[in-house]
Amino acid sequence: MRRLGLWARVTAAFAVGALLLSASMALVSYELTRRSLLNERERTVLRAAYYDAAVVRAGLNTENPDVVEALRALDTGTGRRPLLHLNGDWYARSADTGLTTAIPIRLQDLVSAGRPAVQRVRVNDHPVMLVGVPLSESAAFYEIVSLRELEQTFQILALALTAVAIMVAGSGAALGWYATRHGLRPLTAVADAAERIAAGDFTTRLRPDTDPDLTRLSTSFNRMVDELAQRIDRDRRFAADVSHELRSPLQTLAAAASVLARRRENQDERTATAARLVADEIDRFQQLVNDLLDLARSDQPVHREPVDLVGLARQACRDRGLPESMVRLAPATPATWQVDRRRIAQVLTNLLDNAERYGAGPVAVRLSRDGDTGVLEVDDEGPGVPMEDRQVIFDRFVRGRAANYRGGGDGTGLGLALVAQHAAAHGGEVSVTDRPEGGARFLVTLPRSVS
Numbered sequence: 001m002r003r004l005g006l007w008a009r010v011t012a013a014f015a016v017g018a019l020l021l022s023a024s025m026a027l028v029s030y031e032l033t034r035r036s037l038l039n040e041r042e043r044t045v046l047r048a049a050y051y052d053a054a055v056v057r058a059g060l061n062t063e064n065p066d067v068v069e070a071l072r073a074l075d076t077g078t079g080r081r082p083l084l085h086l087n088g089d090w091y092a093r094s095a096d097t098g099l100t101t102a103i104p105i106r107l108q109d110l111v112s113a114g115r116p117a118v119q120r121v122r123v124n125d126h127p128v129m130l131v132g133v134p135l136s137e138s139a140a141f142y143e144i145v146s147l148r149e150l151e152q153t154f155q156i157l158a159l160a161l162t163a164v165a166i167m168v169a170g171s172g173a174a175l176g177w178y179a180t181r182h183g184l185r186p187l188t189a190v191a192d193a194a195e196r197i198a199a200g201d202f203t204t205r206l207r208p209d210t211d212p213d214l215t216r217l218s219t220s221f222n223r224m225v226d227e228l229a230q231r232i233d234r235d236r237r238f239a240a241d242v243s244h245e246l247r248s249p250l251q252t253l254a255a256a257a258s259v260l261a262r263r264r265e266n267q268d269e270r271t272a273t274a275a276r277l278v279a280d281e282i283d284r285f286q287q288l289v290n291d292l293l294d295l296a297r298s299d300q301p302v303h304r305e306p307v308d309l310v311g312l313a314r315q316a317c318r319d320r321g322l323p324e325s326m327v328r329l330a331p332a333t334p335a336t337w338q339v340d341r342r343r344i345a346q347v348l349t350n351l352l353d354n355a356e357r358y359g360a361g362p363v364a365v366r367l368s369r370d371g372d373t374g375v376l377e378v379d380d381e382g383p384g385v386p387m388e389d390r391q392v393i394f395d396r397f398v399r400g401r402a403a404n405y406r407g408g409g410d411g412t413g414l415g416l417a418l419v420a421q422h423a424a425a426h427g428g429e430v431s432v433t434d435r436p437e438g439g440a441r442f443l444v445t446l447p448r449s450v451s
Contacts, residue, residue: 010176010179010180011173011176011177011180012173012176013176014172014173014175014176014177014179015169015170015172015173015176016169017172018168018169018171018172018173018175019165019166019168019169019172021168022164022165022168022169022172023165025165026161026162026164026165029161030154030157030158030161033157034154034157037150037153037154038120038150041129041145041147041150042118042129045080045118045129045131045143045145046118046131048076048080048143048145049131049133049141049143049145050133052074052076052080052082052141052143053133053135053141053143055070055073055074056070056071056074056082056084056135056141057135057136057141059073060086060135060139067084067086067091068091068093070084071084071091071092071093072093074093076143079145079146079149080143080144080145080146081093081099081143081144081145082141082142082143082144083099083100083103083141083142083143083144084139084140084141084142085108085139085140085141085142086138086139087138087139099123099144102121102123102128102130102144103130103132103142104119104121104130107119107130107132108132108140110132111132111133111134111140111142112134112140113134114134115134116131116132116133116134117130117131117132118130118131118132120147123144126146126147126148127146127147127148127150127151128144128145128146128147129144129145129147130142130143130144130145131143131145186217189206190206190217190221193205193206193221193225197225197228202225202228202229202232204225205222205225206218206221206222208222253278253282254279254282254283254286257275257278257279257282258279261275261276261279301425302339302340302343302425302426303340303342304338304339304340304449305338305339305340305341306336306337306338307336307337307338307339307341307344308335308336309335309336309337309339309344309367309374309376310327310329310335310367311335312341312344312345312348313327313348313365313367314327316345316348316349316352317352317365319349320352320353320356322352322362326362326363326364326365327365327367328364328365328366328367329366329367329368330366330367330368330369332369333367333368333369333450334369334450334451335367337374337446337449337450338448338449338450338451339374339426339446339449340422340425340426343422343425343426344376344422344446346418346419346422347376347418347419347422347423347444348365348376348378350415350416350418350419351378351419351442351444352365352378353415354415354416354442355378355379355380355382355440355442358380358382359380359381359382359383359439359440360380360381360382360383360439361380361381361382362378362379362380363379363380363381363439364377364378364379365377365378365379366379369450370445371450372447372448372449372450372451373428373445373446373447373448373449373450374445374446374449374450375443375444375445375446376443376444376446377441377442377443377444378441378442379435379439379440379441379442380435380439380440381435381437381438381439382439382440383439384434384435384438384439384440385432385440390431390432390433393416393432394416394417394419394420394430395417396414396417416430419442419444423444423445423446426446426447426449427446427447427448428444428445428446428447429444429445430442430443430444430445431443
């Protein structure tokens with residue numbers, strides 16, 4: 001299971017915290033408001049019930065009491081229903097709709113014992129409040145008060161508090177998102193700077209005065225970049241100096257080997273074979289020195305200019321005796337790209353050489369576009385590149401398992417490293433996949449090269 005990022009975790013924490021806090025406050029507010037309204041309604045109902053009970057008692061204390069008339073004399077409106085229990089019989093102002101059976105026995109016992117009582121029950125699935133007031137040993141007055149409006153008020157209050165809790169949770173999430181974005185901005189700047197440095201821009205630095213709390217981080221980061229740039233510069237100068245110093249003796253050796261080659265007819269077979277091996281190794285050594293010099297210069301800025309890439313690719317094929325027809329331009333792709341001519345020429349050369357040495361020969365060179373990104377592909381029909389080798393073959397002095405295929409073991413191990421360096425200098429990258437028809441497909445992306 002993929003773990004959430006810091007931004008998402010902090011935002012979620014703010015949202016959950018705000019939701020818990022708002023939900024707790026909503027529950028407390030709801031309960032306090034509910035109790036307050038119920039207590040207020042109970043006091044109101046009790047006052048009204050005692051008053052009505054006094055009116056009924058006065059009506060029963062006459063010489064010829066009319067129970068129904070005494071109940072009808074009450075001003076109860078539509079929200080209160082009076083009942084009278086007299087000498088074991090129940091009396092009401094209208095037909096009994098089950099009200100008497102709704103009065104709990106325990107409440108009746110309390111009232112019969114001469115004690116007033118109040119209880120909330122549900123009658124016909126509606127909430128009501130029952131009030132019992134003893135009138136005499138044989139009479140008791142009951143009043144049933146509807147709480148339906150109060151229940152609707154509670155429902156509206158619950159909905160309102162729920163909506164407030166949700167809005168508070170949303171506000172908490174928004175606050176967490178903003179706070180995280182603001183808090184991670186310095187780290188984002190560090191990540192952006194690291195990406196630019198990884199792309200070869202060693203002039204990138206962080207401003208120490210951006211955030212007082214991150215001054216130490218900025219200073220340490222800048223010092224690390226300085227040391228890294230100095231180390232890379234020293235390595236580049238060392239490679240360039242060594243390669244330059246090796247060129248003079250190599251040229252002397254090459255001239256001597258050339259003299260031996262021209263006099264091969266005067267040599268015996270063993271001497272001629274030895275001279276040929278020496279000449280081949282000198283050529284390989286010269287190629288290695290040239291590649292090292294190119295690597296030493298690969299950190300220099302890219303010089304973009306309009307380049308007829310189709311013509312450049314066809315020229316690279318002609319130089320190797322390959323048919324120009326293998327160069328294919330995708331529809332809607334211009335032939336002229338904004339690239340560094342020297343670098344891309346070497347990319348084409350190295351990929352074609354790699355296909356000839358290890359891939360049984362190139363079969364296609366395709367040029368296409370993806371937005372403003374130019375895409376260069378070189379296909380071969382060799383054994384392909386194993387999955388475990390697809391990253392390491394672009395490192396220096398590394399050759400994949402196909403290096404010994406068809407006896408191709410004369411490479412320097414720097415060709416694909418140079419391709420990766422030149423692609424990175426353009427802000428792109430190089431990768432290798434399987435060709436659908438068999439073989440390998442090397443793919444180079446060059447951002448901002450096609451308009």
